[in-house]
Amino acid sequence: QITLKESGPTLVKPTQTLTLTCTFSGFSLSTSTVGVGWIRQPPGEALEWLALIYWDDDKRYSPSLKNRLTITKDTSKNQVVLTMTNMDPVDTATYYCAHSRYGAKSLDYWGQGTLVTVSS
Amino acid sequence: DIQMTQSPSTLSASVGDTVTITCRASQSISSFTTWLAWYQQKPGKAPKLLIYKASSLESGVPSRFSGSASGTEFTLTISSLQPDDFATYYCQQYNIFPYTFGQGTKLEIK
Numbered sequence: 001q002i003t004l005k006e007s008g009p010t011l012v013k014p015t016q017t018l019t020l021t022c023t024f025s026g027f028s029l030s031t032s033t034v035g036v037g038w039i040r041q042p043p044g045e046a047l048e049w050l051a052l053i054y055w056d057d058d059k060r061y062s063p064s065l066k067n068r069l070t071i072t073k074d075t076s077k078n079q080v081v082l083t084m085t086n087m088d089p090v091d092t093a094t095y096y097c098a099h100s101r102y103g104a105k106s107l108d109y110w111g112q113g114t115l116v117t118v119s120s
Numbered sequence: 121d122i123q124m125t126q127s128p129s130t131l132s133a134s135v136g137d138t139v140t141i142t143c144r145a146s147q148s149i150s151s152f153t154t155w156l157a158w159y160q161q162k163p164g165k166a167p168k169l170l171i172y173k174a175s176s177l178e179s180g181v182p183s184r185f186s187g188s189a190s191g192t193e194f195t196l197t198i199s200s201l202q203p204d205d206f207a208t209y210y211c212q213q214y215n216i217f218p219y220t221f222g223q224g225t226k227l228e229i230k
Contacts (some may be wrong), residue, residue, distance in 0.1 A: 033155040037169075037219075046169065046211055047159075047221040062218045063121065096166055106157040108178065110166035 002026035004036070004097050004111035011085050011117050018116060022080040028111075029055055029075050033101040036080040037107060038071065040093040047105030048093075053080060054102060089118045122146050122213050126222035132230040134201045138199045141225045143211035145192040146215065154189045155215035160226075162207045172211075198227075 008020035020038070027034055037052035050058045051071040058102045067085050070083045080097060090116035123146035133139045149155050154174035159167035169178045171187035173193055184199040198205055206229050211222040 039221075046159075046223045047212075048221045049212070049221060052217075053217070060217045098166075105169060105172040105176075105178070106155070106212060106219065107167075108169045108172070109158075111158075113166050 002099055002109040004099060005107060005111050006097050006111045006114040008114060011114060013120050014088055014118060016087050018084045018087050020095055022083045024078050027099060028041060029073050031055055033102040035099050035102060038082045039096045039098060042093040051082060056078060087118045092118045121218055122216055122220050123190050124211055124222040126225050128225060130228060131148045132225045133201055134230045135201050135203060141196045141209055141224050143194045145213055147213035148192060149213040150210045155213060156194050157212045157214060158187055159210045160187055162206045228229055
């Protein structure tokens with residue numbers, strides 16, 4: 001059974017760096033074609049794809065946020081970490097991580113999401 | 121980036137109706153297959169995968185959900201609407217990075 005769960009701060013101040021951790025079970029990020037992605041959703045708005053990391057450490061980012069995002073994996077801990085620098089109130093959103101397989105279903109298992117508020 | 125445009129933004133329907141949601145891509149998202157997914161999202165919940173590769177039904181999803189593709193236009197059809205189907209639906213292309221979503225279609229009870 002595949003599960004994912006996001007963790008991190010619920011409140012960050014403007015200009016701070018956000019660090020979110022996705023802890024998963026039921027699959028390994030060392031298995032060929034497997035990936036973990038991050039998606040966010042501002043309150044009342046649409047989903048926005050942020051980044052994705054694959055089993056082979058291939059990393060992909062949203063061009064509009066690329067300068068602010070870093071995605072890394074720790075295969076031994078079954079974790080994926082997303083950092084976003086220079087946070088702004090417009091970055092207030094629910095952040096989700098999700099399981100993916102290259103060449104298959106896109107995002108087939110999702111975490112419950114974590115709401116991050118950016119405010120001074 | 122590939123733009124995904126959904127229509128309508130809001131759709132009102134009754135239990136038992138058949139509804140269609142359309143998603144249009146700004147460029148081709150097909151190579152040897154069509155990399156288009158549909159998700160259902162209910163308030164306060166994570167999205168749920170319904171359809172992948174434009175027309176393949178995710179395991180456990182009722183057969184009243186179906187997807188189709190014609191060029192850069194994609195449709196999600198829900199037949200015989202059930203009370204549990206009233207939610208927001210998103211399309212997503214996963215052919216070219218960044219994997220972009222549509223703006224969503226909210227399906228409301230009439």
